[in-house]
Amino acid sequence: MTEPYRVAVVGVGIGRAHLEAYRSLPDRFRVSAICDLDLERARPVAEAYGSPRLIPDYSDLCRADDVDIIDICTPSWLHASQALQALVAGKHVVCEKPLAGSLKDVDALIAAEAASGRRLMPIFQYRFGHGAQKLKRLIERGVTGRLYAVTVETHWRRGADYYAVPWRGRRATELGGVAVTHAIHAHDLLLYLLGPVRSITARIATRVNSIETEDCVAATVELADGGLGTLSVTVGSAHEISRHRFCFANLSAESNTAPYTNTADPWTITAAHADTDGRIAEALAGFEPGPEGFAGQFVRFAEALESGGPLPVTLEEARATLELTTALYAAARNHATQDLPITREHALYAGWNQP
Numbered sequence: 001m002t003e004p005y006r007v008a009v010v011g012v013g014i015g016r017a018h019l020e021a022y023r024s025l026p027d028r029f030r031v032s033a034i035c036d037l038d039l040e041r042a043r044p045v046a047e048a049y050g051s052p053r054l055i056p057d058y059s060d061l062c063r064a065d066d067v068d069i070i071d072i073c074t075p076s077w078l079h080a081s082q083a084l085q086a087l088v089a090g091k092h093v094v095c096e097k098p099l100a101g102s103l104k105d106v107d108a109l110i111a112a113e114a115a116s117g118r119r120l121m122p123i124f125q126y127r128f129g130h131g132a133q134k135l136k137r138l139i140e141r142g143v144t145g146r147l148y149a150v151t152v153e154t155h156w157r158r159g160a161d162y163y164a165v166p167w168r169g170r171r172a173t174e175l176g177g178v179a180v181t182h183a184i185h186a187h188d189l190l191l192y193l194l195g196p197v198r199s200i201t202a203r204i205a206t207r208v209n210s211i212e213t214e215d216c217v218a219a220t221v222e223l224a225d226g227g228l229g230t231l232s233v234t235v236g237s238a239h240e241i242s243r244h245r246f247c248f249a250n251l252s253a254e255s256n257t258a259p260y261t262n263t264a265d266p267w268t269i270t271a272a273h274a275d276t277d278g279r280i281a282e283a284l285a286g287f288e289p290g291p292e293g294f295a296g297q298f299v300r301f302a303e304a305l306e307s308g309g310p311l312p313v314t315l316e317e318a319r320a321t322l323e324l325t326t327a328l329y330a331a332a333r334n335h336a337t338q339d340l341p342i343t344r345e346h347a348l349y350a351g352w353n354q355p
């Protein structure tokens with residue numbers, strides 16, 4: 001095994017959860033720097049995580065020669081430009097969601113990554129929960145049969161205190177509302193497990209908070225193989241849940257409803273036919289539970305850096321999720337079904353917040 005990768009975490013909000021995950025993987029990663037404009041906030045975090053160097057200025061961090069990986073956990077509108085700057089500086093990059101505010105910017109990042117010889121990994125840590133991983137295994141081994149219908153619920157709770165942070169609730173800085181910030185994990189999981197979406201209809205509304213962006217979504221999707229799905233999102237749920245529920249020809253699969261760990265066990269898998277139980281047991285017999293969440297994504301990242309193999313979340317996959325997001329906003333704006341793919345000629349290719 002190689003020396004641990006030297007990583008710098010930028011932004012100490014959700015960045016603290018990234019630091020915790022790196023700390024759990026000491027053979028793979030060593031945190032060599034923390035970057036945040038807000039030194040008051042960053043200082044105690046640095047002390048709690050082994051006192052790495054504190055670097056307030058992002059450009060200075062990009063020039064640091066003791067950093068292999070820059071992990072971007074800053075407000076959403078900064079992601080694409082900071083990722084680009086880090087790639088140009090010769091760093092590998094991890095970037096929180098959403099990777100960018102447009103498919104155009106994602107395509108620029110794909111080109112920049114290819115030119116840089118470095119790797120850029122978007123964050124979608126929910127994928128690595130054991131419940132979701134087991135269902136993926138059942139799908140890949142043909143145990144589930146074809147999909148009939150799926151429901152995805154992201155019913156969380158956010159109030160005025162959450163939106164008091166100046167960059168939240170604004171299109172220019174958060175890049176969108178619940179479709180971009182909160183439900184994007186659940187929608188990414190849908191694509192990760194089931195593949196491309198063919199078309200979408202959607203309505204969005206701002207009903208819970210006094211903000212510029214949407215905080216409720218109702219959408220329907222048609223998957224490439226004809227299966228149907230519904231997406232329901234709000235940050236106005238008194239009782240918070242996340243839930244995925246799949247009805248396949250051979251089984252139904254339902255996640256637990258813990259809002260931020262619903263992809264972990266337990267999931268309820270119910271066989272539709274007498275012989276399916278045996279096939280499920282056989283397929284899951286070799287399942288090896290690895291780390292979940294951020295640690296699950298980071299350990300696979302280190303393996304991909306070492307082997308040169310595919311990243312656990314690829315740029316193309318993150319692009320597909322942002323393509324679905326773009327289509328959702330287009331459908332909502334036009335009150336019409338939006339087909340995918342979104343072409344470069346589409347009015348929202350350069351940004352779903354285009355006037």
Ligand SMILES: NC(=O)c1ccc[n+]([C@@H]2O[C@H](COP(=O)([O-])OP(=O)(O)OC[C@H]3O[C@@H](n4cnc5c(N)ncnc54)[C@H](O)[C@@H]3O)[C@@H](O)[C@H]2O)c1
Binds near residue numbers: 011035057
């Ligand atoms: N994957 C997840 O589950 C998850 C969860 C929460 C947030 N996020 C994403 O993480 C990002 C950050 O969200 P948050 O809730 O942590 O926000 P936050 O406002 O709590 O933290 C952001 C930090 O970035 C710092 N910062 C801002 N501009 C900077 C700059 N130019 N250079 C260095 N530091 C800078 C701020 O001082 C702040 O400490 C968002 O894009 C959000 O969508 C992802």
